Amino acid sequence: MRVQLAAQPIETPAHRRAPSALVQDLAVVFVLWRRDLLRFLRQPSRIVGALGQPIIFWGVIGSGMAASFKMPGSSVGYLEYFFPGVILMVVVFASIFATVSVIEDRHAGFLLPVLVAPGSRGALVLGRCLGAATVALLQAALFVLLAPWAGFSLARVDWPLLVASLSLISLSLTALGFAIAWWLDNLQAYHAIQMTLLLPLWIVSGAMFPASNRSPAFQALLRYNPIGYAVGAAREALYGGALPPALASSVPAGAGASLALLAAFTLACLGAAVAVCVRKR
Amino acid sequence: MTSPILDRDSPLPLLSAQELRHAYGDREVLAGLSFSIERGEVFGFLGPNGAGKTTTFHVxxxxxxxxQGTFAxxxxxxxxxxxxxxxxxxxxxxxxxxxxKLTARENLLLGAALYAIPRRVAAPRAERLLAQAELADRADEPVSRFSGGMRRRLELARALVHEPEILVLDEPTAGLDEAAFQRTWRTLEGLVRETGLTVLVTTHRPEEAERCGRLLVLSHGKAVACDTVDALRRRLSGDVISLELSAERDLEADARLLRERFRLEPRLSDRTLSVELTAGHEWIPRLVEAFPEGALRSVGLRRPSLADVFLKLTGRELERDEPAIAKKKKEAA
Known part of the structure; x- marks a missing residue:
């Protein structure tokens, strides 16, 4: 049997001509993003959980630590200090759990139709990550609305900085989660890795307590910790872009540098996720 | 579907593959598979599990x-x-x-969106497909509440929502009952007739293979035959007589008997010897008399089925159908 070849390409009738690659990719990104959102909004338990857990965390740990916490030379209370940290906790956990659905989808078969559709693997990764990141942001947004109880004024918040830093960290963590999830394809292993990787990173990010100048190891951990930059930027945003002097040393970098580093980290994570997704089916 | 395929009279095959090869480690699953598919035909890949059907589907x-391999x-x-x-x-x-978690309609619209079909085009199409699948009254229910049969119908509807030229189905009726099987094939045959759709099916069910226009018989990653169902059947002459023997008989010895006394070439499977011959009705009394009383549990005469053809071509049996296996398991439990 020979493969017969046409002398010249056959003209495809106009009404059957496929949309361009870009249009197809954007379609896939949009579909997957919208699907994550639909599924989130359809499960009230997830919305309640998204708000309940951080409130308990913030209230219980926050008041327990409040008595022993004292920022030298300032009146910043612990509930106030801890608040941006808890926002980041919401984002970290939401990113982990949102990406779990990558494994679920693979096992439930939902990803098969996406893989045989004309969109690229890159579009699949971006769609899933944007969807998961958006869900994480929505959960964080619910908690941010409680800022006045922590002593912040919603009117003073630097919203573009807050949204930018939270968007970047959630997008990068979901991309990282995607890469790990796609690689492992195993729910238990995924949780184990994410918990041993991300939870300690969150704890030493300056979210729970400021980095001490006396511990160079801790300073180093903070410098190489993407969550640290996100906590720092979020903290700065809640103070309207101007940190109280006592907190200046608790952030690893200024807002601009933090955003730039987070953006670079996000691109690296997305690149890793696409690479894993292309190589492994 | 409304838009007909325009290139129906093109002389070139719609899709052709040559010398496809693939191995997992040293296990070769595709061993130089070639095929050529014409517009508007129903083309089946027939073979038991492990023959390379699923790999072909994935490819x-x-x-x-x-x-390795080229494709046009x-x-x-x-x-x-x-x-x-x-x-x-x-x-x-x-x-x-x-x-x-999504409704039937949402699943269809999502399927259309994956192919960048604008919503205004996709919405009426989804409506029509839901009606055809007899799911119109449940369109806004989450699919988790659907029965297995309803889900299969919705899967088919979703595969059609972007009006493809070629429909590829992997074991489309595995696990379906007779009524659902007939229904699926009536739908597919209607689509082929009305829209010129080309259908590619992988299957291990002889009754499914019967519904295909042409069949590629797949064994060990290679095509052992590729022809119309009738032409394949003509490779077996006349009739098939099957002799089911009682449990205490030595099948090998009985096969030898048929070979030596009647110059027949019996094929063995389970407790059954089948022979292929012409004018089977004249043979039956002679064969029955050759065995002592009680040796035969049943004697059958029939036209050769695709399962017989497969056995003859490959020397292997097509796998038993799933409902039969499920039934056996139930009995054992």
Whole structure:
């Protein structure tokens, strides 16, 4: 049997001509993003959980630590200090759990139709990550609305900085989660890795307590910790872009540098996720 | 579906593959498979599990790139998994692949959106497909509440929502009852007739293979035959007589008897010897008399089925049908 070849390409009738690659990719990104959102909004338990857990965390740990916490030379209370940290906790956990659905989808078969559709693997990764990141942001947004109880004024918040830093960290963590999830394809292993990787990173990010100048190891951990930059930027945003002097040393970098580093980290994570997704089916 | 396929009279095959090879480690699953598919035909890949059907399906749908082989679409070489090819395929998976949390309509619209079909085009199409699948009254219910049969119908509807030219189905009726099987095939045959759709099916069920126009008989990753169902059947002469022997008989010895006394070439399977011959009705008394009383549990005369053809071509049996296995398991339990 020979493969017969046409002398010249056959003209495809106009009404059957496929949309361009870009249009197809954007379609896939949009579909997957919208699907994550639909599924989130359809499960009230997830919305309640998204708000309940951080409130308990913030209230219980926050008041327990409040008595022993004292920022030298300032009146910043612990509930106030801890608040941006808890926002980041919401984002970290939401990113982990949102990406779990990558494994679920693979096992439930939902990803098969996406893989045989004309969109690229890159579009699949971006769609899933944007969807998961958006869900994480929505959960964080619910908690941010409680800022006045922590002593912040919603009117003073630097919203573009807050949204930018939270968007970047959630997008990068979901991309990282995607890469790990796609690689492992195993729910238990995924949780184990994410918990041993991300939870300690969150704890030493300056979210729970400021980095001490006396511990160079801790300073180093903070410098190489993407969550640290996100906590720092979020903290700065809640103070309207101007940190109280006592907190200046608790952030690893200024807002601009933090955003730039987070953006670079996000691109690296997305690149890793696409690479894993292309190589492994 | 409304839009007919325009290139129906083109002399070139719609899709052709040559020398597809793929191995997992040293296990070769595709061993130089070639085929050529014409517009508007129902083309079946028939073989038991392990013959390379699923790999062929994965290759066709772009889920797997074979290590070797060339591929042409409308006579133009394409890379496997090329967007141009993927956008013209509709795919029905054997495994469940719907989003159970979304409604039937949402699943269809989502399927259309994956192919960048604008909503205003997709919405009326989804409506029509839901009606055809007799799911119109349940369109806004989450799919998790649907029965297995309803889900299969929705899977097929979703594969059609972007009006593909080629529909690829992996074991489309595995696990379905007779009524659902007949219904699925009536739908597919209607689509082929009305829209010129090309249908590619992988199957191990002889009764499903009967519904195909042409069949590629697959064994060990290679095509052992590729022809119309009738032509394949003509490779067996006349009739098949099957002799089911009682448990205490030595099958090998009985086969020898048939060979030596009647110069027949019996094929063995389970407790049954089958022979292929002409004028079977004249043979039956002679064969029955050759065995002592009680040796035969049943004697059957029939036209050769595709299962017989497969056995003759490959020396292997097509796998038993799933309901039969399920039934056996139940009895054992």
């Amino acid at each position: 066709l749908t772009g889920l797997l790139s074979p290590q 679409l409308d006579g133009v070489p394409v890379r496997l998994g090329d967007r141009r090819l993927r956008s013209r395929l509709g795919v029905v998976f054997q495994a469940q692949s719907l989003d159970l």
